[in-house]
Amino acid sequence: MKVRVRFAPSPTGGLHLGGVRTVLFNYLFARAHGGDFVLRIEDTDQARFVAGAEQYIMDCLQWCGLEPDESPVKEGQYAPYRQSERKHLYAEYAQKLVTEGNAYYAFDTTDDLERMRREMKKDEHSVPQYDKTTRMQMRNSLTLPADEVKTLLDQGTPYVIRIKVPADKTVTLTDMIRGEVSFDSNLVDDKVLLKADGMPTYHLAVVVDDYLMKITHAFRGEEWLPSAPVHVLLWENLGWKESMPQWAHLPLILKPDGNGKLSKRDGDRLGFPVYAMNWTDPKTNETTKGFREMGFIPQAFVNMLAMLGWNDGTGQEVFSLDELVQKFDIGRVHKGGAKFDFEKAKWFNHQYIQHTDNEELAKLAAPYVEKELGIGNLDLGLLSTVVPLIKDRCTLLPDFWEQGHFFFRTPTTIDEAAIKDKWNDQKQQFFTAWTGILTATDNWNHQDLENSFNEEVTKHGLKKGDVMLPLRIMLVGGKFGPGVFVIAEVIGKEETMKRIKHITG
RNA sequence: GGCGUGUUGGUCAAUCGGUUAAGACGCCUCCCUUUCACGGAGGAAUGACGGGUUCGACUCCCGUACAUGCUACCA
Numbered sequence: 330m331k332v333r334v335r336f337a338p339s340p341t342g343g344l345h346l347g348g349v350r351t352v353l354f355n356y357l358f359a360r361a362h363g364g365d366f367v368l369r370i371e372d373t374d375q376a377r378f379v380a381g382a383e384q385y386i387m388d389c390l391q392w393c394g395l396e397p398d399e400s401p402v403k404e405g406q407y408a409p410y411r412q413s414e415r416k417h418l419y420a421e422y423a424q425k426l427v428t429e430g431n432a433y434y435a436f437d438t439t440d441d442l443e444r445m446r447r448e449m450k451k452d453e454h455s456v457p458q459y460d461k462t463t464r465m466q467m468r469n470s471l472t473l474p475a476d477e478v479k480t481l482l483d484q485g486t487p488y489v490i491r492i493k494v495p496a497d498k499t500v501t502l503t504d505m506i507r508g509e510v511s512f513d514s515n516l517v518d519d520k521v522l523l524k525a526d527g528m529p530t531y532h533l534a535v536v537v538d539d540y541l542m543k544i545t546h547a548f549r550g551e552e553w554l555p556s557a558p559v560h561v562l563l564w565e566n567l568g569w570k571e572s573m574p575q576w577a578h579l580p581l582i583l584k585p586d587g588n589g590k591l592s593k594r595d596g597d598r599l600g601f602p603v604y605a606m607n608w609t610d611p612k613t614n615e616t617t618k619g620f621r622e623m624g625f626i627p628q629a630f631v632n633m634l635a636m637l638g639w640n641d642g643t644g645q646e647v648f649s650l651d652e653l654v655q656k657f658d659i660g661r662v663h664k665g666g667a668k669f670d671f672e673k674a675k676w677f678n679h680q681y682i683q684h685t686d687n688e689e690l691a692k693l694a695a696p697y698v699e700k701e702l703g704i705g706n707l708d709l710g711l712l713s714t715v716v717p718l719i720k721d722r723c724t725l726l727p728d729f730w731e732q733g734h735f736f737f738r739t740p741t742t743i744d745e746a747a748i749k750d751k752w753n754d755q756k757q758q759f760f761t762a763w764t765g766i767l768t769a770t771d772n773w774n775h776q777d778l779e780n781s782f783n784e785e786v787t788k789h790g791l792k793k794g795d796v797m798l799p800l801r802i803m804l805v806g807g808k809f810g811p812g813v814f815v816i817a818e819v820i821g822k823e824e825t826m827k828r829i830k831h832i833t834g
Numbered sequence: 835g836g837c838g839u840g841u842u843g844g845u846c847a848a849u850c851g852g853u854u855a856a857g858a859c860g861c862c863u864c865c866c867u868u869u870c871a872c873g874g875a876g877g878a879a880u881g882a883c884g885g886g887u888u889c890g891a892c893u894c895c896c897g898u899a900c901a902u903g904c905u906a907c908c909a
Binding site for chain 1: 859903
């Protein structure tokens with residue numbers, strides 16, 4: 330049987346780290362087994378639906394290089410791929426469940442439900458749930474006479490369809506990561522399957538679609554584990570037990586400080602991204618920063634995510650996507666959640682910057698440099714020359730500007746205090762003399778520059794260290810950057826002289 | 835509260851009954867570097883707790899604690 334996996338997000342907002350990791354594991358599994366990776370949009374919640382989120386999710390997958398084989402815009406033979414467009418299918422199967430006694434109509438209003446829960450809470454030992462202990466006190470097709478149910482239905486009374494969870498049954502499922510997990514059906518509540526608006530809930534939709542789309546392996550977050558018994562029951566009641574996918578409930582990605590699931594808020598609070606790419610909420614117009622815009626290389630981002638909850642046991646940490654396809658093993662995924670460490674994430678990006686070739690890096694860094702320069706057509710030749718000089722000290726793509734702006738523009742802020750502190754006539758005379766020599770020279774390369782600098786230092790009875798730092802500050806503005814003479818060579822004679830004279834007068 | 839899941843240094847983690855308990859990030863020291871980094875060499879730091887099982891337990895079992903997830907006509 331052909332392996333088929335799916336990523337099934339709700340289009341409600343930005344794409345979270347954990348979501349991308351789920352995509353990645355799906356993708357790796359599909360590629361390794363010659364299977365299909367499907368993107369299905371779970372847009373059944375009309376209240377939380379956000380326009381543009383679907384396109385955004387696809388853009389994120391594209392940026393990450395994890396594109397699906399089938400999706401709403403690349404339909405395969407199981408179209409449509411949006412649940413809102415499959416609405417009629419769910420109603421059909423919900424009806425079947427009712428007919429066969431595995432589900433029932435419920436007419437309770439929101440107030441009814443609230444009242445029931447309030448009543449139940451008074452008794453400390455009971456749990457406010459719509460289940461076998463309470464359903465016979467509610468208004469549904471199990472308690473109402475058949476003709477009354479028919480009348481209500483004919484009158485168009487709003488209703489939902491709930492699963493009738495059987496009593497005294499142990500529901501067991503085998504998880505590829507956790508092994509056998511079992512639940513007591515007496516503690517599982519009668520989940521709503523079909524909502525009053527005719528849309529299915531996740532529980533019904535995921536089962537119906539996984540079945541119809543012939544999904545063989547289902548990866549999802551650990552938060553779904555508690556509702557897994559409902560899904561297993563549905564697979565059984567619909568008569569599809571033999572086709573049920575193999576489950577894998579992925580560990581959660583936790584916040585770095587304290588505990589709990591990593592959320593967008595944590596990123597805002599701690600100053601790192603949580604979403605793959607910038608996300609602008611269409612309602613509030615508020616933009617949340619993404620890994621892409623923060624300056625991550627997609628391959629580094631993906632690599633980092635792979636190592637969050639998985640490793641190949643050898644200690645290797647840097648893997649290409651192809652290597653991951655080859656080595657990824659769902660059985661080696663951890664059971665426990667992992668706290669997200671932004672420092673480590675940056676380390677991965679630093680690794681990728683060191684291993685990416687200079688031409689490619691220049692292209693990646695160009696947008697950030699152009700933005701700072703306020704131009705749109707930067708000379709990539711110059712950037713390519715600069716890249717190898719500063720890549721060691723760049724962790725994120727914007728660092729190419731931070732570390733190399735003086736190659737493109739005369740420094741705007743110069744740490745003059747660091748020069749003036751120990752300034753004296755001797756140094757003043759040295760620079761005057763040396764710039765005089767520079768004016769006359771035609772050999773503008775770092776080696777000759779350094780030689781003439783050394784000679785002049787000796788002539789003036791100075792130590793090289795006395796004037797190296799001032800020269801550096803004149804050229805770059807501060808105490809950082811690659812070798813000064815190399816910088817002078819790159820920025821050229823005119824610019825070098827200009828920067829020195831700006832300080833020495 | 836109930837149910838589920840989990841627990842090796844600050845963080846990510848290897849180990850799958852016998853090791854001086856790897857490695858990485860971060861941190862500290864030193865070297866390299868007349869800047870800042872990179873790099874190199876060192877260092878501090880770990881099996882939640884209590885019972886079993888076993889010749890032997892980080893590893894298996896039970897309990898406790900703690901953490902986390904779920905307990906919506908949200909996913």
